[in-house]
Amino acid sequence: MSEVSALTELANFIGKSALASENSATRRRALDGMTARMLPKQRRGVGELLSAVMALSARTRRLVQPRVHIDLDVFAPGGKRALRMQFGDHQ
Template identity: 50%
Template sequence: MQNDDSLKNLAAFTPKSPLASDDYKLRRATLLGLAQQMVEKNARKSVGELLNSVLALSSRTRRILKPTVTIELDVFSPNGNRAILWDYKAKELND
């Protein structure tokens, strides 16, 4: 049997970033702070480098604002038995 400790640690992972907060105002303030840092850092950059920064920030913003995704996985062996046994104790989402 393989070691499942790393999967259990991953399942119990709690993000500590303010970007993962449920508080909209905290996430917004953090994003504005990131944008301000990027502006200050890119004050003397070329147009291409500035465009890359804007694209990176917009893609981060899109990812952060997306809802959490739930994945259901069913994998079967050729003889019809389950091929993966994964005991993942996830929090139930209240939608």
């Protein structure tokens, strides 16, 4: 059996993170690096924000309107039905 157990390894563990450093400058660089990775890569412009607001507004406006049912009949020149299409819930 191994002389080193998981508990012994845990007891001998030395933190290798720069955040565990005694040097405050090293800790600050590590924190700055972490926060930089969390920030968005690029700043979005006012145009993108306006586009998103307009898209959400249009979607909301469509959702509150009542549903419409369409029943379309297409007849051939001889008077016979050529095509019948139904959109929406028909009972």
